[in-house]
Amino acid sequence: MPTLTAGFAQVDITPPIGVGMSGYGSRTKPADGINDPLIAQALVLSSGEQAAAIVCMDNIGLNWDMVCAARERAEVASGIPEGNIVIAGSHTHWGPMTSGGKYMPEYLRATISEEYNETLVAALARIVAEANSSRVEVVAGIGSGFSDLVTFNRRVGAPDLSTLWIAAMPPERAIIASREGNRLAREWRRGEHRGPRLSAPIAELDGNRVGPADGEVGLLRLETLDGMPLAGLVNFACHAVCGGDEETFYSWSADWPGQARAAFSSLLGGPMMFAAGCSGDQVPRWRQGNSRERVGKSVGAEAAHVWWGIDENSGDLPLGVTRRSIELPPNTRVPSLAQAQANLAAKPDPEGSDAQWERACVMLAEEIEAGLAAEVWAMRLGDLGIIGLPGEPLTEIGLQIKQRSPFAHTMVVSLANGAMAYFPTDDAIHAGGYEAEWSPVGLGTERMLVETGLDLLRDLYGRGEG
Structure with missing residues (x-):
């Protein structure tokens, strides 16, 4: 060798x-x-x-x-x-x-x-x-x-099954989300296909569920x-x-x-x-x-x-x-480039903070159009x-x-x-x-x-x- x-x-x-x-x-x-x-x-x-x-x-x-x-x-x-x-x-x-x-x-x-x-x-x-x-x-x-009390999954499942986006939590809640998320990840065992996506409702997190x-x-x-x-x-x-x-x-x-x-x-x-x-x-x-x-x-x-x-x-x-080169499928919820540009142009101030999402849609549509x-x-x-x-x-x-x-x-x-x-x-x-x-x-x-x-x-x- x-x-x-x-x-x-x-x-x-x-x-x-x-x-x-x-x-x-x-x-x-x-x-x-x-x-x-x-x-x-x-x-x-x-x-x-x-x-x-x-x-x-x-x-x-x-x-x-x-x-x-x-x-x-x-x-x-x-x-x-x-x-x-x-x-x-x-x-x-x-x-x-x-x-x-x-x-x-x-x-x-x-x-x-x-x-x-x-x-x-x-x-x-x-x-x-x-x-x-x-x-x-x-x-x-x-x-x-494992450094398994350092992170948590910011995509949180609400009791009504909608998805919450929680980028930061108070320390006493973050440690619960971290502990439960790491427990879930440990259940993604080798040789199997997938594992649990969400925890059971957690009372200390207002009944929300956490991801891996x-x-x-x-x-x-x-x-x-x-x-x-x-x-x-x-x-x-x-x-x-x-x-x-x-x-x-x-x-x-x-x-x-x-x-x-x-x-x-x-x-x-x-x-x-x-x-x-x-x-x-x-x-x-x-x-x-x-x-x-x-x-x-x-x-x-x-x-x-x-x-x-x-x-x-x-x-x-x-x-x-x-x-290997691959071609990924597009996000079909993004408007067409022409529609995204029209939405941006309709904003009172296209360069202002209120138009950030419209600018993002133009960016996403351009990326999709380019492949x-x-x-x-x-x-x-x-x-x-x-x-x-x-x-x-x-x-x-x-x-x-x-x-x-x-x-x-x-x-x-x-x-x-x-x-x-x-x-x-x-x-x-x-x-x-x-x-x-x-x-x-x-x-x-x-x-x-x-x-x-x-x-x-x-x-x-x-x-x-x-």
């Missing part, structure tokens, strides 16, 4: 002050400060004739054009085929707006910096090349644990032959929306993933990479104040605990990469399978892939090689709510993503690589 080698590199990608911010439609100006730096990290793995690069960055997610530009440049700089490279965003809501944002007023869209975008693309390609050139022989270990909360912390551990940590790749499903004090609402921040990396590194002396799981409906228990530290340290410490608990390492693990092509990316390293999905899947999509995967360990990475939209389940589309309405994709998306991901994993599992 060929020898496994790996290399790691990172770069500061904090934008200049004055660049527009992504994440919140309530913002009225560009960034005016730096709370903590944004970084991008690259991990290159190579075994025999196979090589793959995983790039994780503090960004809400890159569009397809920027992903393609970065992968093409990385291939030229490193020799790694562009199809073997995945670029994933952490989904911090305190990062730059690099594209889109058409639901935002024009004066904010004008704060997108093409100069910064060019710098970012170049930086991503450069760290792939640097990681590739710094490769050394390594041994890899794979494991998982996936608290699994997946880890790929890479050590040099002398036992030094090269890097840890961590997969966890939680929106990066903790925030801090009010005065930092316009300050760049990696949010809780930055604190997780810091906690992990302080415990192990090596870097942690964060790959967001299927967190389209997963939000942190705590908000503002010291919530970034609470969530980040919880996840980072659990990842370190998993690292120490892995007792099997190997340097002769099979490595393989594959991908909803998506790339599903997959990699294997030994008993670990990784799936990359180019949007924000609801957690049930990730749970289905993990429970039916042929691999002993599976990571499902969101916002990977694209940031198309929310990827709702069919049940969520029927129920309605934010994630289903603010998406260009429609019924059948769930099945296409799950089955495509599983097909790719089975292919990698069956053929192996080396």
Whole structure:
């Protein structure tokens, strides 16, 4: 079996002050400060004739054009085929707006910096090349644990069976939603098809029902032959929306993933990479104040605990990469482009806050008209399978892939090689709510993503690589 080698590199990608911010439609100006730096990290793995690069960055997610530009440049700089490279965003809501944002007023869209975008693309390609050139022989270990009182599912079932969208709860209610959601997720057992979608009515939550909360912390551990940590790749499903004090609402921040990396590194002396799981409906228990530290340290410490608990390492693990392009079905509830444009034009102030939904409908209609092509990316390293999905899947999509995967360990990475939209389940589309309405994709998306991901994993599992 060929020898496994790996290399790691990172770069500061904090934008200049004055660049527009992504994440919140309530913002009225560009960034005016730096709370903590944004970084991008690259991990290159190579075994025999196979090589793959995983790039994780503090960004809400890159569009397809920027992903393609970065992968093409990385291939030229490193020799790694562009199809073997995945670029994933952490989904911090305190990062730059690099594209889109058409639901935002024009004066904010004008704060997108093409100069910064060019710098970012170049930086991503450069760290792939640097990681590739710094490769050394390594041994890899794979494991998982749980940080299962950190998140809850913000799609809540009301007693009348309607769907509520609750982004934040008081602490005494959030812990109940978190505990019950994680209990549900644990019932999505391996080898089965789906699991419970909603809990029984919970008296402490006014009779509301909660959905699954996936608290699994997946880890790929890479050590040099002398036992030094090269890097840890961590997969966890939680929106990066903790925030801090009010005065930092316009300050760049990696949010809780930055604190997780810091906690992990302080415990192990090596870097942690964060790959967001299927967190389209997963939000942190705590908000503002010291919530970034609470969530980040919880996840980072659990990842370190998993690292120490892995007792099997190997340097002769099979490595393989594959991908598939698919066309996702459209959201049929979105008006036609002509109708959406007419609705927007009819607003007294099309650029005002009261026209945000109409601007969003124009954006969604344009995306549908352009076609909803998506790339599903997959990699294997030994008993670990990784799936990359180019949007924000609801957690049930990730749970289905993990429970039916042929691999002993599976990571499902969101916002990977694209940031198309929310990827709702069919049940969520029927129920309605934010994630289903603010998406260009429609019924059948769930099945296409799950089955495509599983097909790719089975292919990698069956053929192996080396």
